[in-house]
Amino acid sequence: MHIDRYERMWITISGGLLIVFAIALGFSSVVLGVRLPGLSDQLLPTAAAGPHDINEGWVRQLAPGRYEVNMRARVWNFNPGEIRGPAGSTVTFYIHSEDIIHGFKIKDTTVSLMIIPGQTAKATYTFTEPGEYLFVCHDYCGAGHHFMSGRVIVEEL
């Protein structure tokens, strides 16, 4: 099978470029620590009973600067819908849906999750800059989808 010289070069360059992209992707995971949600069976928040029942929405402090949030998503709100904490806090979100598929994206952060009924969505983020962070549902969930949002308020120390 004859392949033109230039075409061979083009294929080599294209393939090489894609391999470079794949390596960059691996680098971002292994070295920079970019992680995706994985299997969700063992992600439930550490306290699963009493005042910290996972069927309720709550925020609790684990240690100075470390918070855990159990969030409930349903049409068309998040519970809790407002979360406050000091700058520098590391917050772990556990989110469950009560009805249909929702999304959770905190603007200007790397937190972006699908909230799928029956699964636990988890993400951790350190809020270094004070300010108001908008979070929205970013998957269609019915006629009021565009009202489903909330805020993380990061206060100055």
Next chain:
Amino acid sequence: MAATNVAKGVADAYTPPVTERKLSLAFIAVGFAHLLIGVLLGFFQGLEHAGIDLYAYLPLIRHYYQGLSIHGVFNVLVFTTCFIGGFLFFVVGRGLKRPLESASLGWLTFWLSAVGVILVDYTLFTNQASVLFTSYAPLQAHPLYYIGLALVVVGTWLMLVISLRTTFAWRRENPGQRIPLIAFGANVTLIMWTMASIGVAIEFVGFLIPWSLGWLPGTDPLLMRTLFWLTGHPIVYFWLLPAYISWYFMVPKQVGGKLFSEPLARLAFLLFIPLSLPVGFHHQYLDPGVSEGYKAIHAFLTFAVFMPSAMTAFTVLASLEIGGRARGGKGLLGWVTKLPWGDASVSAQLLAMVLFSLGGVSGLINASYNMNLVVHNTMFVPGHFHLTVGSAVALTFMGVSYWLVPYLTGKRLFSKRMAAWQPWLWFFGMLIMSRGMSWMGMLGAPRRTALGSASYFLAEWTPPAWMTAIGGVLLTTSGLLFFINLFGTLWASPKAAAQEQQVPLAEPYEENGTLPNWLDRFTPWVTTTAIIVLITYGPTIYRLITDLDLSWTGLRPY
């Protein structure tokens, strides 16, 4: 400038029988009738994002999400499938130069699809299926919606049956010959799609239909998503490959060139069979409950399916260059200006290619899971796919229609002047709109959201929202120019002279090139695909089925 695509001295003896031409035309007409409605609703969506909510003035459409469901389902399910059905039936018959096996089975396919489409239309227009293109359970639609879509899918399987039966009959009549290129491309398209469609077939028939009828207590949302995306990504290649049939095997002829490399063209098509399927998890990067390892494998395979498109870029450009130089083009890029840009069928498809290069790059961004974290489910995604399915596919199908509809009807194109403007308006409209969408997405605006009414709309989204709206207005204008021309050709155009009735079919540049046997066989590729899908999907689907959780009842919050 015009009429340069008429072949000289090439024996073009075969014309498909009247019933087959009518069959193709019927499919194409149903497809474009739906695209018209889809395009018009797009106009309202663009304006909505800029804060101009006109839904109250529309008949039948109650809100943004009902309109968006119709926009998505009509444009990428009904229009694409119907146009592809009509086009591929034509391509198989014309490519093999023999009647289809059989035309009556083709008409059965048409009526089956038509019934399916009517059910989909009815449930969408009555706001009983505002679940968007993805139909994510537990969001529930009327059972007739799922049944209608299932019928459309069964119709596509019949297309494969007809295509293969015709090809096998041709093989018996022509032993030892290679399948002609366009018919080869049609078979690859339908084989890949049929394998890919197994995901939604199981999802709809096994779960969503019985669940919506109340025969199942609930559905498993993650399993439904996984089955959906098993089909939901390869479906984009079902849309794209018919456009590639035109780019590889027809456009070169229209510009006076030749197909640069026949073996690589065949190889690129065949590679789409195994590489299209094992990539669906790149739509589920942010799903809890799917392991990171399989997500990474799907990420790398998504890069791999970029390869046949990279090969396409070279072969198609080289084929065009042969044409441009034959027309007197000199220098490194002088041949580009010599291409027959005044021929709307050519300019539409060349501009579709340019837009597709941007769509391909933004697709690589989506597929990179680190960047996906930033753009997932934001407006960046519609910014991407309007450059692919909304340009590479839709604009190419319009370009093909500029010669195909006159060919099938025996009539002149209604207006060459309108046709000349239309692709350019689409091109600039799309550049503006998709730039607006991508920009808005990078600023964190969610997709598939009535942003104009959103309680959290941010001031920084206003400039890109206006770009989106303005681009949408240009696209709607372009669409109207196309539809006036199409319906004018069907109903108000005179008969054409015989020499205008040519099918552009490119010859290979190297006439006697040898070709290995495996480039003219489908079975090895099908087997390879089945194995790859088992490896990349098997364990996840097995786990989800063993953990099946049917406790999630349906909700219709629309």
